Amino acid sequence: MRIHDLKQRLREAGAGPSHEHRVLRLWSHALPRDSGRRLPRTFFPASLMAALPAIEAELAGLARVHTIHPGADGAERMLVALADGQTVESVLLPRDGLCVSSQVGCAVGCRFCMTGQGGLLRQVGSAEIVAQVALARMRRPVRRVVFMGMGEPAHNLDNVMEAIELLGTVGDIGHKNLVFSTVGDPRVFERLPQGRVKPALALSLHTTRDALRKELLPRAPAMAPEALVEAGERYARATGHPIQYQWTLLEGVNDGDEDIEGIVRLLSGKYGVLNMIPFNAVDGADFRRPSWERCRKIARTLHERGILTKLRHSAGQDVDGGCGQLRARVAEAPLR
Numbered sequence: 383m384r385i386h387d388l389k390q391r392l393r394e395a396g397a398g399p400s401h402e403h404r405v406l407r408l409w410s411h412a413l414p415r416d417s418g419r420r421l422p423r424t425f426f427p428a429s430l431m432a433a434l435p436a437i438e439a440e441l442a443g444l445a446r447v448h449t450i451h452p453g454a455d456g457a458e459r460m461l462v463a464l465a466d467g468q469t470v471e472s473v474l475l476p477r478d479g480l481c482v483s484s485q486v487g488c489a490v491g492c493r494f495c496m497t498g499q500g501g502l503l504r505q506v507g508s509a510e511i512v513a514q515v516a517l518a519r520m521r522r523p524v525r526r527v528v529f530m531g532m533g534e535p536a537h538n539l540d541n542v543m544e545a546i547e548l549l550g551t552v553g554d555i556g557h558k559n560l561v562f563s564t565v566g567d568p569r570v571f572e573r574l575p576q577g578r579v580k581p582a583l584a585l586s587l588h589t590t591r592d593a594l595r596k597e598l599l600p601r602a603p604a605m606a607p608e609a610l611v612e613a614g615e616r617y618a619r620a621t622g623h624p625i626q627y628q629w630t631l632l633e634g635v636n637d638g639d640e641d642i643e644g645i646v647r648l649l650s651g652k653y654g655v656l657n658m659i660p661f662n663a664v665d666g667a668d669f670r671r672p673s674w675e676r677c678r679k680i681a682r683t684l685h686e687r688g689i690l691t692k693l694r695h696s697a698g699q700d701v702d703g704g705c706g707q708l709r710a711r712v713a714e715a716p717l718r
C-alpha cells in the first residue's frame with residue numbers, strides 16, 4: 383500500500399485534514415486509537431468510524447516482527463515479515479535510531495554486500511516503510527531513521543520520498559534525523575531538494591577511484607566520485623545537513639595510500655564527515671576486514687590531514703554480520 387492510497391481511502395471515508403492527520407499520527411507512532419484528549423467517536427465522522435476497523439487491520443497486517451536478534455552493542459536486528467511473505471531487515475540502533483529497508487533485495491550488486499547478491503525481488507511500499515518504524519516504536523522510542531537497510535532508496539524514490547514526508551511531518555522525526563543513503567544517482571540530487579521534507583544524505587563512496595568503484599558497485603549509476611562529492615556538497619550547503627560519506631574498509635582494496643590521498647583530495651574543506659566501517663564477513667564475498675589497528679591508523683592519518691573521520695563498527699554486527707544475512711539465513715528455513 384502507498385501512503386497516497388491510504389490518504390485517498392481515508393478521504394473517501396469522510397476524513398477531513400485533521401482526521402487524516404490524527405489517523406496517520408497514531409499509526410506512525412504505534413499508538414492506540416483512543417490516545418489523546420479527543421476521543422475518535424466524538425471527533426471522527428460516523429462514516430470514518432465505520433471504515434476505520436478495516437483500514438487499521440490492513441495497516442496492522444502490512445508488517446510483523448518475525449524474529450528479533452539482540453546484539454552485544456545494544457542494537458537489535460529485526461527480521462520483518464511483509465504481508466506477501468517476503469522479509470526485510472530493520473535494525474534498532476543505539477540512541478533511538480532505526481535503520482529501515484527500502485527494497486526486498488537490491489539491484490546494485492555491491493560485491494561486499496549480501497543483499498546485493500540475490501538481485502532485486504520487489505520494492506517496499508511507502509506504507510511498509512512507515513510500518514517498520516511503527517513496529518520499532520512498539521519496542522523503543524525512534525527519533526532517527528536511516529535508509530541504510532536492504533535496498534537502494536534511489537531505485538524506489540517515489541515510495542521513499544512519500545515515507546520521508548510522512549515521517550518528517552506527522553511522524554515527528556527531525557529532518558536532519560532522516561538519512562537517505564545512496565550509492566549516488568542523479569535523480570536523487572534532482573528530487574530531494576524539491577521535497578517538503580529534506581533529509582540528510584549519506585553517500586556510499588567506498589573508494590575515490592572511478593574504475594575500482596565500478597568494480598565494487600557494478601550496477602551503481604555512472605557518477606564519478608568527483609561528481610558525486612560535488613553534487614553532495616551542493617545539497618549539504620543548501621540544506622545545512624552535512625553529508626555522511628560511507629566507506630566500507632576492505633583489506634588490500636581501499637585501505638591503502640592511494641585512497642587516503644584520494645580522500646584528502648576530494649573531501650578537504652567539504653561540509654561532511656567520513657564514516658569508515660570495517661567490512662563484515664559475507665558468505666561468498668572474497669574480501670577481508672583490515673585489522674582494527676590498521677583501521678585506526680587510517681582514521682588517525684585522515685584526521686591529521688584535516689578530514690573529519692569516524693571509525694565505527696556496523697550496529698549489531700555480532701548478529702549475522704551485515705545487511706541481508708539474517709534474511710538469507712531465514713530464506714533457507716522458510717517463515718512459519
Ligand code: SF4
Pocket residue numbers: 488489490491492495496497498499531532533534565705
Ligand atoms: Fe544494495 Fe546497499 Fe547492498 Fe549495495 S550495499 S547491494 S546498494 S543494499
